[in-house]
Amino acid sequence: MELYCVYSSGYMKFGINFMSIKRAFFLLLIPVLLTACEQPLTELRLVVPVTPVEQKIMENLSELVARNSDVRIHLTAPPQSGASALDSLIEGRADLALVSNTQPYREGIATLMPLYSTVLHIAYKKTIKVIDPHSIFKDAKVYAGQKGSSSRLIFERIIERFKLAETNFSYVASIKEDPDVIIIFAPISPKRIEKYSDFRLFSLGSPDEVGRGSLVDSAVLLNPQLSPFVIPRGTYGEISEQPVLTVAVDKILVARPGLDKAIAYDLINEILRVRPAMASLTAGLFNQSPDDFDVSRSTFVLHPGTQAYLQRSAPSIYERYAGIAELVVTLMIGFLSAAFAGVKILRMRKKNRIDDFYSKVISIRNEIDKTSNSNERELAADQIRSLQNTAFELLVDESLAADESFRIFITLSNDVLQQLEGRSNRASSDS
Structure with missing residues (x-):
């Protein structure tokens, strides 16, 4: 000028x-543009599970995901499960939680992906003479977890289905109270179950009956979150001398309301990346999870990031770097x-x-x-x-x-x- x-x-x-x-x-x-070009570090808070097995699984997941990625999963105390874990998500105290797919629907909670299956184990003392389900529970002391737990909820459905209420069984509050029957939903974990050598696993039928109108088929039909599951013979040594037909339910990773779509997409990719390492650390747990995981039985709505992953629709540059x-x-x-x-x-x-x-x-x-x-x-x-x-x-x-x-x-x-x-x-x- x-x-x-x-x-x-x-x-x-x-x-x-x-x-x-x-x-x-x-x-x-x-410098602002150079900073924007760098992949931002994603910090996520996960509710600490209650059981030691689940705590160890999530600790391993957190450690493996942190390697060679920009995602960090921090486990937040105190340990919570079920409804209390979902409350933490709703109230914004955490971003992620690991819950059973038996939890009732909650507005705002979204499913990211199933991580692994927990299997219904019905173990009875080998001194009990098994004729039918009623003979196992007749006048028995039963440990089925705490009230409101996945094990207790599913067992209550079994009681109704098999009409076991008339067997006069009673609950015990702890496994230390020498129960006659133990009912737990747990991952396949041979080392954990081996210490119960005085017990045997009860089968809900023959594996050949699956898909032919069996009682298990009826249970799955009326409870869509369940799926048939066969514990192979010898998985638990003498405790499972024959194949055991039972049911399984997914442990799913759920997210708080408003978790960013791109963050969810990246987290799913990272979990699938480390899954082989997780399988080597926990035998029998992650081996059956395909890349296109099944979310059709999810209790909660699917997260947009999950839909994007299943549809192979990666977030756009705008979505990823909008912030x-x-x-x-x-x-x-x-x-x-x-x-x-x-x-x-x-x-x-x-x-x-x-x-x-x-x-x-x-x-x-x-x-x-x-x-x-x-x-x-x-x-x-x-x-x-x-x-x-x-x-x-x-x-x-x-x-x-x-x-x-x-x-x-x-x-x-x-x-x-x-x-x-x-x-x-x-x-x-x-x-």
Whole structure:
């Protein structure tokens, strides 16, 4: 931008450079953009499960996912399960929880993926003579977990299905109370079950009956979250001398309301990446989970990130970096606002400076009247020329703006000079 200003009888050319503001803006924007290009670290809070087995599984998962990825899963105390774990998600105290798929539907909770199956184990003392289900539970002490647990809920459905209430069994609160029958939903874990060598596993039927209208088929039909499961012979040594037909239910990873779609998508990818390592750490647990996992039995709605993964629809660049883009735009707006405010303040300061020159020129003009002699008028003219020189020096240094105010000052000072010179000429003629 160039501006021509009149100085007495000639012209002076000044180049006003506004590129410094642009350079400063882009220099500040570069580190912000470089930071935005980096993959952000994703921190997720997971409710600590109650059982030691599940705690160990999630600790292993957290450690494996943290390797060679930008996802961090932190286990948050205190240990919770079931409804209390879901409460933590609803209230925003955690991002993730591991719960049984037997939990009732909760508004806002979304399923990410099933992690592994927990299998119904019905173990009875080998001294009991088994004729039918009623003979196992007749006058027996039964441990089926705590009230409200997955084991207790499923057992109550079995009671209704097999009409076991009339067997006069009784619950015990702890496995240490020498129960006759133990009913637990647990992952396949040979080492954990081997210590119950005095027990045998009860089968709900023959594996050949699956799909042929058996009692297990009926249970699965009426309870869609269940699936038939066969514990192979010898899995638990003498405890499972024959194949055991039972049912399984998924342990699912669920998310709090509002968990970002891209974060969920990346988390699923990371879990599938480390699944072979998880299988090696916990034998028999993750071996049967295909890449296209089945979520048709989920109690909760599917998370959008889960749908995107199953449909092979990766999040777009906008979805993945929307938060960073918003930050960059906010910073840009903030910087531009600050820059414009700074320019406005600078212009005001320059305006105040030129006002001082106005005042001095007018003051000098007012001091000269018809009674002033030629020396006084010449001194006044020199003062005005000095003000003009000072103003042009400030203009070159960009301490004054070459705007309409500066042009008015030049016009005013030139008019006063002409008046002073005219009076000096008339005074000389009169003399």
